[in-house]
Amino acid sequence: MKTRPQAKRRYRRYQAATLAGRLENVARPRLDWVAGLANSRVIAGGLLAVVVAAALWLSLDASFYITRMRVLGNSRTPAQEIAEGTGLVGLHIFWANMAEAERTLLHNAPSLKSAQITCRLPAVCTITVEERVPVIAWKYGGAVTWIDADSATFAARPTAEALDVVTIEAVQGPALFPGRQADPKVVQAALAVAQLLPEVKTYRYSGAHGLEFTDPRGFPVYLGLGEDMADRVMVWQALRADLNARNIQPAYVDIQYPLAPFYGTPRADTDKIEDGASDADVTSDAAPSAD
Numbered sequence: 001m002k003t004r005p006q007a008k009r010r011y012r013r014y015q016a017a018t019l020a021g022r023l024e025n026v027a028r029p030r031l032d033w034v035a036g037l038a039n040s041r042v043i044a045g046g047l048l049a050v051v052v053a054a055a056l057w058l059s060l061d062a063s064f065y066i067t068r069m070r071v072l073g074n075s076r077t078p079a080q081e082i083a084e085g086t087g088l089v090g091l092h093i094f095w096a097n098m099a100e101a102e103r104t105l106l107h108n109a110p111s112l113k114s115a116q117i118t119c120r121l122p123a124v125c126t127i128t129v130e131e132r133v134p135v136i137a138w139k140y141g142g143a144v145t146w147i148d149a150d151s152a153t154f155a156a157r158p159t160a161e162a163l164d165v166v167t168i169e170a171v172q173g174p175a176l177f178p179g180r181q182a183d184p185k186v187v188q189a190a191l192a193v194a195q196l197l198p199e200v201k202t203y204r205y206s207g208a209h210g211l212e213f214t215d216p217r218g219f220p221v222y223l224g225l226g227e228d229m230a231d232r233v234m235v236w237q238a239l240r241a242d243l244n245a246r247n248i249q250p251a252y253v254d255i256q257y258p259l260a261p262f263y264g265t266p267r268a269d270t271d272k273i274e275d276g277a278s279d280a281d282v283t284s285d286a287a288p289s290a291d
Contacts, residue, residue, distance in 0.1 A: 063122040064093050070126045076159050077111045082127055085109045086117060093123040105129075110179040111146075111154040134163060136190055138182065140170040149191065151182045166194045167202045168211075185225055186211070192229040210256065215240075217249065224256030232258045239263070 066088050071079035083089060085108035086101040098117045105115045105127070113132045119125040132154055134146035144156040146165070155178045168190060176182055189211055190203060203213045210224035223232050235258045243250060243263070250263040 066091050066093060066096065066119070066123045066125055068125075070124075071129065072126065073129045074131060075161060076131055076157050077109060077129070082109060082112070082115075082129060086127065088117075088125060093119060093121065096125075107179075110152065111157075113148075113152075134165050136182075136187060137165045137167045138170060138176050139167060140173055140175045143175065145176040145178060147176070147182045147187055149187070151184045151187045153180050153182050154178045166190055169202065169204045171204055171206045189223075189225050189229050193223060193233060196230060196233040209254075215253075219250050220252050222252065222254045222256055228258060232256075235261050 067090070069083040069086070069088070071082050074082060082105065085105045087104045087108075088096055088101050096119055098119065101117050102115045105117075106112055109115075111132055112129050114130040116128045117125060118128075132146075132148040132150075132152055134154075134156070135149050136147040137156060138145045138147055138153070145153050146156045147153050153176045168186075170176075186205060193203070193211065194200070197213075200213045203211050204220075205211055209220075209222040212220050212222045214220055221236060223229065223236070226232070232255045236253065236255050239253060239255070239261060243253075248263075248265065251266045253261070253263040255261045
């Protein structure tokens, strides 16, 4: 049996040892970034899970839905009507638009002059309102509509509050619906007369005579409409004093033209009224000057 030369065996051992030394001197690749990336993914996944859980909680928890609203400043308009008029009831707090809800409320509740809505988490909302104050009750066909000093109309409501309201019976209309605008000329004329004749609480309105009221002695007084309602009242007061002094019971008094007021007197014998004539003189003595 042949044996390998000893020198050759030592060479191979030397060669193997040299190769092992070289492999030890080669730099090994660092794997720290791989571990960091794995950790980042775990953290991101955890955060995502937390966000999803929070979103589901906020979306599904009933406490974040608006179900109750506190109403302040109302005395005639029911709180439930105000709350429902906002359009916020049943809405999620994060979807609530306060400015839009305020506009919606004022549209749905004409009896409100202004409204302010504030909300805080989880779903606590407060509505502060200012109600319109009625100054005129407009009656037509059995329906009553309130009017405020800005000529805004809204539904009349039963109230225990003492209101200083002037009633206008619209014999020929028009009908006024809540949320509409009344004729400012009629409103301002009625308010001007009401200040000077506080004893008169009921007026009538027609296209022919404008505003009119019934004197306590039973005859109508036609005031018409205009910017000079105070002058017309002064003329009426002077004419009334003159009629009382002369003990005249007129059939009517017309002050639609304050520079030329007149009154009519009943005929003494109504049985002899000719065809086409009325039961009162169409003209009579001119009224005295307010001066």
